[in-house]
Amino acid sequence: MSARVAFEILYREYYVRVFGLCRKLLNASALAEDATQETFMRAYRNFSRYDSSRPFWNWIATIASRICIDQIRARSQTEHLFGDEHDELESLAADQPHASTTIIEAQDKQALLAAISQLPDKYRIPLTLAYLQEMSYEQIADQLDVSQNHVGVLLLRAKQRLRATMTAPSTAGSNP
């Protein structure tokens, strides 16, 4: 069986998941289609580098997220998509109050998901990578090209934003 034939099987098997991930990361179906194609192309070209002892999904998901992040970068046209670490830390200090109320209190999952999709890219992407893709801070830092500390801050900021949205009952789901 040629590598190509093998790869076509993988393509059929993983297309749905890769597409789903791209759609989550990009927040858009049309773009996700291109990103998915690009992901499989890149995977095919680099197939020799794939370590078959590790799950294929992890490998291709890394490629997919990288491609999506590149696309978002190109879309946002800013050099520092994920902001500056110090600025983020400062804004963190500003709304320091402890999370006495948490998003747990919001029982409505749909509202939570809506709130997540409303998050700015810089928070939504690390959040997706960390809690959907189960990536470590180190892996996320590598993907976003920021420091590990920065990842931690971004994630905290993301959670704080969600808390704020979820606890403001009438504005749930609207842009924070």
Add this chain to the structure above:
Amino acid sequence: MHLSALELSLLADNELDAATSESLKAHINSCTDCREQLALATAETQILRQSLEQDFEQDLQNIVVPTALPKFTRAISLREFALINVVTGGLLWLLQFVWKTLFGEAVISALSWFSIPIPDAYEILLEVALYFSLEGESIMSAYLGYIVLLLIAAGFTGALFYAQRSRNLLGLGLACLIAASVLTPTPASALEIRHNESTVTISADEVINDTLMVAAETVVIEGDVDGNLIAAARRIIISGEVTGNVIAFARTVNITSEIGGTLITAADTIVITSSELDGDVWAAGSDVRIDENSEVGGNATIASEFTVVDSSVGRDLYTFSETTDVSGQIAGNLEAFVNTLNITGGAIVEGDVNIRSHDEDALIVSPSAIIKGETVFLDLPESMHEVNRYTQAEYYLHQLVRLAAALVTGLLALWLIPALRSSELEGGMHGLATAGLGLVTMISIPVIALILMVTVIGIPLGVLAIFGWLVLIYLAKIIVASQVGRLILRNTDRGNSLPLTLGTGLLVVILVINLPGVGGIFNIIMTLVGLGMMVRLTMAYLSDLGEVK
């Protein structure tokens, strides 16, 4: 001092280093507030994980895999690049070959054949000759182009080795390839070629100062040709003088001419009258006649059902025929492979008459004929003077060249098509089956080629099939050799070195096939096994493709 939100978040995500984590946990154990906060933060990440995961799985339900697969492409490797070069060259050559035959010649000729339902052997021969006489040169030049192409590819491959395979170089190589592909099909011909569907006439006042190639329904050469003449037609009439050689293929050939060089002709009927042929004559047909006013300067070799040689022959006369009549003067020997040889009145044979026939009645000599030498009946062709080849230096040199050529070819083939390395020599019934498969291949390809050649359009394909068959036969022993080499070096640390295993294997194979007596049998067996292995590989590959679909 309570834990910061960031510390809690990091702790919940389990992303703190062990030391920090320990010291923070110490605090948490003593602080209810922080313990609660951590529990909340951990629960929070848990909620996020679950929600995202569930949503993701749900989200997948409405995604459909597109039926059309994308065209997966990737940067080609060095090996693939070389393979593409070879294949492109081959295809280019094939395309030219088929195109020229089908449209340049065969279709046009086929149209004129509607009146004749079944083309006879001469017709086919004529068609082949016509094709080769017209296109032979350009085929050769295209082939030359193919070699040039390969050289370019080889040169580029070398450059690639040294220049770390950058993309730009690949682009450059592809450009070279394309340039070569575009340049090669232009056949350079310095010949005068005339081609007409009905009649080509070189009139008496015309002089051709070049080699003349001519193909038509009827070819009439009345003028002089100061060069060679190559003609293919249904009917060829030559009455002008030709200083060079004459090659003529037709249904009927009539020559009343002076020919400076050799005459090679094949036709149903060949009639040579009042001609002066300075060189040798090679004639094949069913009826060949050379009249008494003609002179042949060199040897005459005639294969024909009925042969009449009334002319003088400057040297020996070889005749292979049913009936041969000789009445002229033969300056050398007369060698006859005949059923009946008539040496009629006026005939003079200066040398011996050797007849390959059991039957003494096969020879009828007129009383007025003169045979100056001996008349000998030979049962069998005189066997060549037996030489012990193992005592000849050339023989060993030849084998060395053979080894080197096989090594180079084998390395190239096994590098280009690594699958060939994967087959293994097998014993028992399986090995026997492989050899059987090889035997079937060995027989079936020429049969198919012959069937193809019966139809005019199939001629190039048939020729190609034979060509491919010869290549396969050559490769067969190389593949066997590579396996033999691997078996020999299996237990050494060099067992994976391709040049070494192949070289060792080839050495063994060449030694074995040159063994006195049994070498030939080994040669056949190894060829059959190698062919069978290649067929098996191809079959395995095809069934792989089929299974996946």
